[in-house]
Amino acid sequence: MAAQAESWSWFAALAVGVSLLKCLFINAYHSTDFEVHRNWLAITHSLPVSRWYRENTSEWTLDYPPLFAWFEFGLSQAARHFDPNMLRVENLDYASPATVLFQRLSVVFTDLLFIYAVRECCRCVGVQKGSKEVLTRPSFVLAVLLLWNFGLLVVDHIHFQYNGFLFGFLLLSVAKHLQGQHLQGALLFAVLLHLKHIYLYVAPAYGIFLLRSYCFTRDHRDGAIRWSSFSPLRLLALGGIVTSVSALSLGPFIVKGQLPQLVSRLFPFRRGLCHAYWAPNVWALYNAADKLLAALGVRLKLLQEAELPRASMTGGLVQEVQHAVLPSVSPSVTLLCTLLSILPALASLWRRPRGGRAFLRCLLLCALASFLFGWHVHEKAVLLAVLPLSVLAVESREDAGIFLVLATTGHYSLFPLLFTPAELPIKVCLMLMFTIFSFTGLGALHRARGPLLRPLELVYLLGLLAVAIGCEFVFPLSPWRQRLPFLPLLVTSVYCAAGVCYSFLRLYASMLRSDHRPKQP
Template sequence: MAAKKKKRNDEVGKNQSFPWSSSSSHNSATTIATVLFSLLVRVVVSLGPYSGEGRPPMYGDYEAQRHWMEISLHLPAKEWYRNSTSNDLSYWGLDYPPLTAYQSLLHSLLLNSSLPASLRLSASRGFESRASKLAMRWTVLSSDLLIFFPAALYFVLSRRRRRQEEGQNNNGDDDDNWLLAAILLNPCHILIDHGHFQYNCISLGFTLGAIAAVLSANELVAALLFTLAINHKQMSMYFAPAFFSHLLGKCLRRKHPIIEVMKLGFVVLATLAIVWWPYLYSLEAIMEVLTRLAPFERGIYEDYVANFWCSTSVLIKWKRLFSIKVLKSLSLLATVSTFLPSFIHQVKSPTDASFLYALLNSSFSFYLFSYQVHEKSILLPLLPASLLAQQEPLLFGWFVYYALLSMFPLLSRDGLVLQYVALLPLFGLIFFSPVGRRNRREYNVSARTRALMALPLSSSLVLHVMYLTLKPPVKYPFLFEALIVFLCFSQFVILTFYTNIKQWKLLKESCQSVTGGKKKDD
């Protein structure tokens, strides 16, 4: 047994390049070039317009983020979520967890040192000087570079390490850099954060770091990072069933399962206590924050989002026919019912491969059926889809295209059509690159399937042209948006069925993997 292990380690060593070897230097240069190019694309996109630019009185997400910096800078933490004369919650009141508020405070300290006029309490609404726009854009770029980029590298390195341990290193460096490019150059993420203007890079970065930590068997680190993700944006809960079921399934297979669960629970509770410390002095203060995080009064969906509730609202007027209480119950039932099979699978047989599918299935369930979903929420299922780009290249490419289409009306309103048109073919260059083609070789798509795929694709192209060139009928002013929503929803449903079936097909392989690795886990 020892000789066998030594032989395997020797083989792994042969597959690994020395830091000073030419192949390693070439790979490092390619990785650095990928990172720098990804950063450059973000900078170029950030030169364009943003949400609500020059559109009073509420402006848009850019103004919301600026206003949160203003509030966090001038008011004590206990008043950030409380309505007052200094903090009118009807004007972009803070509605994300405390970690977002701390992020706003940190950025406000940087801006206030050079542009105090941009953050004057109650006197800076709609402030849009050239210098403040530049400073605000750099806060997003720096957040992306400091959190999401390292998390993406951590994930790719963890995948490489696992492949080397298994003695699989054929075309490894090229595949790693292609995967890194697929993650960092996702057009949807870039257009929302650096075009529309948000900080999804922080919560998604923490989530990606947590996923990489799970794959690297650093489960306590994963618990810490994912708790931070939830405390930055509550939508990160889309991934919670997958994380909980996967980690629980692993704990149940170890010698002391209760102790393992308690260790994870301690990390989560300790992190929550630190983040929520300013509000733990009373139940009322905690409830003030929680109430802001669950704005049920806004309705079951926001604008035109390609999920079940919005797509079917053409036939069933959900908001008009049902009360908020009933809709909350229906939404909860539908969401839990759709992620439950994936949840059970992970508890029963947790493996790294099935974990990525579980993340996708869980986030899809929330996007399609949960309460108060935004168009931008499609970024959450897009994250695990990007991580599956090598195993599921067709799913990844198809999903990115229709996710981008689902946000086209939003991006068009923001004046980001040029950026949209530029990033779509850039993504195509990555997808249809030689490495991308190699990853797709094993997929034999029949002529009938190609014909079926061509129908929605051609429809999407027609909808692009119609939206940009034609005026909708006066009687149906949102006709084109509704058609885009329905088309994207139909594709998301097909992808959801496929990924759930694919996860359960891994059951036999998963059981064998868990049985073989039980001794190691113990």
């Protein structure tokens, strides 16, 4: 045991180091999400449960599932010892030094679950052969890619959210499935769904995997493995877990007749196709094509500029919009596109349930498909694919190449979240450090198998550097700044969308190639 503890001492150093780094950001810029969560602390602490999803004094109403509301309630019990005034619902935009300190530290503290989950994921990667330096171990590289992930650092500890705590549940659930502890993995994911419903994106992968690999037991006959023995007891066990967690979470609101109100808060379809600025997905490309066609139509005198819809899709506002030339997109269309894009991945997992890695690949495809085709997608949702892909990247050269493209592109797409001058050097330095380590760490792991990136992929990423210089340094000094203030957002979203779409297609191609390989006994 002593030897085992010594061999993992580097992990403690990484965890402590990143926690101290997070504390340095306590007084950094924070977004409106800071007030969102302060308001939720006040709502859950000061009001009865029956009013949690009806309170609307603030525009930032409670719109996460009930278990997250109870999480906020638990935090509020500690918050009252820092500054009771933060727990008053009428204190809108309240941000005393004690409030800032508490909320910042609450994110750092709850990240302990994420740290534990990363440790479990590191235990699941390939076993080392021979004596290797710690810096070139897959477990070390994976730990850095997860613990020091650029996206999580800036979104949670500068912009302000609790994604690390939530991703802790997801990664721990994935680790349990990789370890063959499927009931524990199912329980963790059921809890996660009732903490934040965005994880519905990957629920289909969980459903197919558990039904096929857990409810169908394997028979070993004639030297082959058959998946023919269905176990009703295992299905009942899974159903019991889902039902119990759902009853615990939703039961009080069902009893009070508030389920419709709760659902309307969780799924606000009136917010429009895109978020305040375009997430780098298919709809960013679609919107850009619509604007380009409209401008071309006006120039060729095929369209009258006065008759076109107001250019609000890049106005930084959350609202419903109409496209000028292309057909406008409805929520049902985005749902259909998402379902069609994940069906091949689900079918592949059903036909060839090859274990945890096949499940993880399907999970990634579901996450990326929902990000690319979903309704009102937030740019931060790209982390739902970047973080799990880290696990595959340390074991496969091809996945490592996809990771470099997706992580670099997805992380840069988060740059507009931090728009204040003081945070510019912080985000640039953190991005550079994480990207350099990603290239060098993964390159060292897979050096013997050839280069990680194809020539065109390298050219694309170098183009991203040009985009960054133009948007962050050149544009603020240009005369276009006043006339086209949201041009950098448009360029960033469209350029990054190309990289995310490409990564999605490469992941699918990798899955299809594995489907055509001979089945392993």
